[in-house]
Amino acid sequence: xxxxxxxxxxxxxxxxxxxxxxxxxxxxxxxxxxxxxxxxxxxxxxxxxxxxxxxxxxxxxxxxxxxxxxxxxxxxxxxxxxxxxxxxxxxxxxxxxxxxxxxxxxxxxxxxxxxxxxxxxxxxxxxxxxxxxxxxxxxxxxxxxxxxxxxxxxxxxxxxxxxxxxxxxxxxxxxxxxxxxxxxxxxxxxxxxxxxxxxxxxxxxxxxxxxxxxxxxxxxxxxxxxxxxxxxxxxxxxxxxxxxxxxxxxxxxxxxxxxxxxxxxxxxxxxxxxxxxxxxxxxxxxxxxxxxxxxxxxxxxxxxxxxxxxxxxxxxxxxxxxxxxxxxxxxxxxxxxx
Amino acid sequence: xxxxxxxxxxxxxxxxxxxxxxxxxxxxxxxxxxxxxxxxxxxxxxxxxxxxxxxxxxxxxxxxxxxxxxxxxxxxxxxxxxxxxxxxxxxxxxxxxxxxxxxxxxxxxxxxxxxxxxxxxxxxxxxxxxxxxxxxxxxxxxxxxxxxxxxxxxxxxxxxxxxxxxxxxxxxxxxxxxxxxxxxxxxxxxxxxxxxxxxxxxxxxxxxxxxxxxxxxxxxxxxxxxxxxxxxxxxxxxxxxxxxxxxxxxxxxxxxxxxxxxxxxxxxxxxxxxxxxxxxxxxxxxxxxxxxxxxxxxxxxxxxxxxxxxxxxxxxxxxxxxxxxxxxxxxxxxxxxxxxxxxxxxxxxxxxxxxxxxxxxxxxxxxxxxxxxxxxxxxxxxxxxxxxxxxxxxxxxxxxxxxxxxxxxxxxxxxxxxxxxxxxxxxxxxxxxxxxxxxxxxxxxxxxxxxxxxxxx
Numbered sequence: 123x124x125x126x127x128x129x130x131x132x133x134x135x136x137x138x139x140x141x142x143x144x145x146x147x148x149x150x151x152x153x154x155x156x157x158x159x160x161x162x163x164x165x166x167x168x169x170x171x172x173x174x175x176x177x178x179x180x181x182x183x184x185x186x187x188x189x190x191x192x193x194x195x196x197x198x199x200x201x202x203x204x205x206x207x208x209x210x211x212x213x214x215x216x217x218x219x220x221x222x223x224x225x226x227x228x229x230x231x232x233x234x235x236x237x238x239x240x241x242x243x244x245x246x247x248x249x250x251x252x253x254x255x256x257x258x259x260x261x262x263x264x265x266x267x268x269x270x271x272x273x274x275x276x277x278x279x280x281x282x283x284x285x286x287x288x289x290x291x292x293x294x295x296x297x298x299x300x301x302x303x304x305x306x307x308x309x310x311x312x313x314x315x316x317x318x319x320x321x322x323x324x325x326x327x328x329x330x331x332x333x334x335x336x337x338x339x340x341x342x343x344x345x346x347x348x349x350x351x352x353x354x355x356x357x358x359x360x361x362x363x364x365x366x367x368x369x370x371x372x373x374x375x376x377x378x379x380x381x382x383x384x385x386x387x388x389x390x391x392x393x394x395x396x397x398x399x400x401x402x403x404x405x406x407x408x409x410x411x412x413x414x415x416x417x418x419x420x421x422x423x424x425x426x427x428x429x430x431x432x433x434x435x436x437x438x439x440x441x442x443x444x445x446x447x448x449x450x451x452x453x454x455x456x457x458x459x460x
Numbered sequence: 461x462x463x464x465x466x467x468x469x470x471x472x473x474x475x476x477x478x479x480x481x482x483x484x485x486x487x488x489x490x491x492x493x494x495x496x497x498x499x500x501x502x503x504x505x506x507x508x509x510x511x512x513x514x515x516x517x518x519x520x521x522x523x524x525x526x527x528x529x530x531x532x533x534x535x536x537x538x539x540x541x542x543x544x545x546x547x548x549x550x551x552x553x554x555x556x557x558x559x560x561x562x563x564x565x566x567x568x569x570x571x572x573x574x575x576x577x578x579x580x581x582x583x584x585x586x587x588x589x590x591x592x593x594x595x596x597x598x599x600x601x602x603x604x605x606x607x608x609x610x611x612x613x614x615x616x617x618x619x620x621x622x623x624x625x626x627x628x629x630x631x632x633x634x635x636x637x638x639x640x641x642x643x644x645x646x647x648x649x650x651x652x653x654x655x656x657x658x659x660x661x662x663x664x665x666x667x668x669x670x671x672x673x674x675x676x677x678x679x680x681x682x683x684x685x686x687x688x689x690x691x692x693x694x695x696x697x698x699x700x701x702x703x704x705x706x707x708x709x710x711x712x713x714x715x716x717x718x719x720x721x722x723x724x725x726x727x728x729x730x731x732x733x734x735x736x737x738x739x740x741x742x743x744x745x746x747x748x749x750x751x752x753x754x755x756x757x758x759x760x761x762x763x764x765x766x767x768x769x770x771x772x773x774x775x776x777x778x779x780x781x782x783x784x785x786x787x788x789x790x791x792x793x794x795x796x797x798x799x800x801x802x803x804x805x806x807x808x809x810x811x812x813x814x815x816x817x818x819x820x821x822x823x824x825x826x827x828x829x830x831x832x833x834x835x836x837x838x839x840x841x842x843x844x845x846x847x848x849x850x851x852x853x854x855x856x857x858x859x860x861x862x863x864x865x866x867x868x869x870x871x872x873x874x875x876x877x878x879x880x881x882x883x884x885x886x887x888x889x890x891x892x893x894x895x896x897x898x899x900x901x902x903x904x905x906x907x908x909x910x911x912x913x914x915x916x917x
Contacts, residue, residue, distance in 0.1 A: 205917075207592070207916075207917065208567050208571075209498060209567060209570055209571065209588060209589070209591075209592035209594070210498055210499035210570075210571060210592060211498075211499070211592060211622070289740070289742075292736075293736050294734060294735055294736040311735070311736075313735060313736065314736070315736040315738075315739070315740060316735050316736050316737075316738045316739065316893075321739075398560065399741075401739050402685065402687065402739045402740055402741045403560065403687065403741070403878065403882050404687070404739055404882045404885050404886045404889065405882075405886075406739050407738050407739045407886070407889040407890060407892075407893055408886045408887070408889050408890040408893075408895065409882065409883070409886035419564075420879040420882065420883075421879065421912075421915070423563075423564055423567065424563060424588075424877045424878055424879045424916075425563055425566070425567045425570075425585065425588035425589070425592070425877075426584060426587060426588040426591070426875075426877035426880075426916055427877035427879055427880055427912040427913060427915065427916035428877075428879070428915075428916065429915040429916070432915065
């Protein structure tokens with residue numbers, strides 16, 4: 123049997139010639155479908171070179187991506203040119219009016235500024251800090267498992283618990299202010315929860331705290347691939363730990379850094395929960411700490427006063443920003459490599 | 461060749477997607493003459509005129525809002541009784557957590573034509589679903605549905621349908637009421653008589669100010685976030701929030717609104733409210749139980765929370781009537797029960813909605829010793845349990861206060877969407893921080909709220 127299957131070039135029907143009855147017909151049909159291309163191939167690999175086979179294997183993924191990614195995206199794009207309401211009803215084509223409204227809307231620009239700031243501050247820190255953490259816990263020392271688990275705990279903590287814990291930390295009479303006051307570093311409490319800028323910065327801290335453990339795992343995997351020989355050679359040449367980190371470790375995990383940068387960039391532009399937890403439904407006093415997703419929820423999703431068309435236009439703007447940042451990150455990394 | 465074929469396929473997919481997206485937008489009445497509700501194809505008898513008929517049998521879903529934890533036994537009992545009364549029926553109970561994404565989840569369910577058959581709603585969501593045609597028109601489908609209810613509550617369930625006509629689309633359920641809960645010791649220290657609660661909102665603000673002066677930063681009068689007070693305070697002061705036709709906000713036209721904001725600023729900056737509570741989601745429940753604020757939540761059932769969590773503060777707790785101010789009575793904000801027009805089993809769904817809200821079940825639930833809630837049916841309110849409240853502990857006092865106010869209460873709650881309320885609150889917060897004058901904040905708040913009202917159509 124093995125010999126028969128290994129000789130597909132013998133032509134259709136050969137492999138199934140020993141099979142009697144209706145089964146032979148089915149195998150002949152399959153044989154035609156897998157027939158090698160004009161080049162022929164003695165080892166049978168050509169069976170899998172039909173142009174449509176890759177499409178066939180990836181079809182489930184393509185269907186999922188089209189259904190849950192492409193279709194909603196295109197639908198959002200179409201919606202952005204209408205005055206659709208969240209609960210349906212008749213939507214009218216309104217041309218570019220949602221986009222012109224967006225460009226003249228101060229609240230949109232405020233949310234865009236906050237989202238961009240969020241990404242600009244969080245991304246570099248989120249690329250670097252988990253790497254340092256990974257370097258710290260990489261070594262196999264007694265009890266290191268405890269620290270790895272401890273750093274990972276915020277990742278699996280519930281958002282509600284995290285929000286309450288951070289409020290408790292940041293309140294005027296919370297742990298941080300109490301410590302600072304006791305250390306005579308401040309006289310009046312720092313208004314972490316009533317100043318828009320500080321709410322934004324605190325939310326960034328929360329994002330970092332929750333993400334450190336997650337990306338630390340990425341880096342732990344990547345650090346395993348950095349050659350120990352390079353470290354040893356650098357050490358023998360007199361390079362200290364800091365120089366080895368910058369000149370051996372960082373280049374060794376560059377691709378992971380890019381991945382973390384892109385993922386964090388996308389996550390930062392989509393941030394909502396942290397602001398909501400620390401700044402209440404208004405997004406801080408005066409709504410001054412609102413980010414783009416927050417703004418989209420306010421203008422586009424409410425069943426009573428939402429305008430899904432306008433919300434979709436802002437979503438498209440958010441997509442453009444995300445795409446821009448991703449491309450920028452790729453370009454910068456490519457430039458570095460060159 | 462293959463590349464061209466692939467390009468053509470992708471282009472075809474895009475056209476198909478865009479077409480499908482376009483179809484999704486059209487909504488409204490079905491062009492092929494089929495009955496639709498909110499863009500979903502439904503059974504012909506669920507919409508239009510004529511009573512709903514049909515056998516009460518089959519499966520339905522019933523959604524409550526955050527009630528399973530405390531009242532699981534009660535609702536399981538009601539469901540069992542319904543299924544026993546109507547053999548062949550089955551009710552699947554789901555409990556929404558009622559968090560910040562409550563509206564979004566319901567919108568998504570409605571858009572997917574999968575709204576639960578029977579659903580517990582607040583007035584805002586009920587208004588939105590009725591406006592989009594997702595709830596049964598009870599005036600047509602069951603003209604007798606309103607008979608068991610107190611007139612004020614039945615009137616409050618009048619909402620606008622997609623054509624703008626007034627219809628009843630929900631059944632009133634239970635109502636909570638509003639009262640003042642305070643730490644008598646802190647009030648006395650500030651020279652306030654706990655037995656004589658203020659009768660106006662500004663009178664209450666004066667008391668807050670007295671507490672701030674006597675507390676000297678050790679505790680506060682109340683929480684700062686105006687989210688808890690808008691539009692309730694304004695409505696109590698009889699400030700007109702909407703224009704007569706409901707197409708614009710007019711609260712800024714009343715000088716008392718600016719005065720109210722000026723008071724809030726004075727109280728915030730004068731130490732009557734914790735600085736970090738300006739945009740905090742916390743209501744006063746926990747700080748009150750910890751002895752950090754003098755006034756607790758205005759929800760009468762809050763007293764139970766204090767009793768359970770802080771017996772020492774409970775002993776000092778007093779309960780008083782909420783200031784009726786210029787309105788002269790309170791405005792109830794009942795919960796409602798709606799029946800989805802998209803239900804595949806509407807007769808059963810409507811039967812269950814009526815069963816749940818009937819006098820017997822409302823009376824049984826509202827007698828729960830752990831809550832201060834009142835029924836909305838006439839027969840239930842005649843029950844001695846609600847007319848002659850016994851005892852003089854804070855919990856009993858809360859019941860008495862609400863029973864008293866319900867004699868004159870109306871239920872014409874002012875409906876603000878969350879974004880509209882947030883927009884107004886945000887401007888008031890800026891004024892409280894001194895970043896805007898109260899007059900400017902009120903003007904800007906009205907402008908932003910009007911923009912949202914306009915875009916909502």
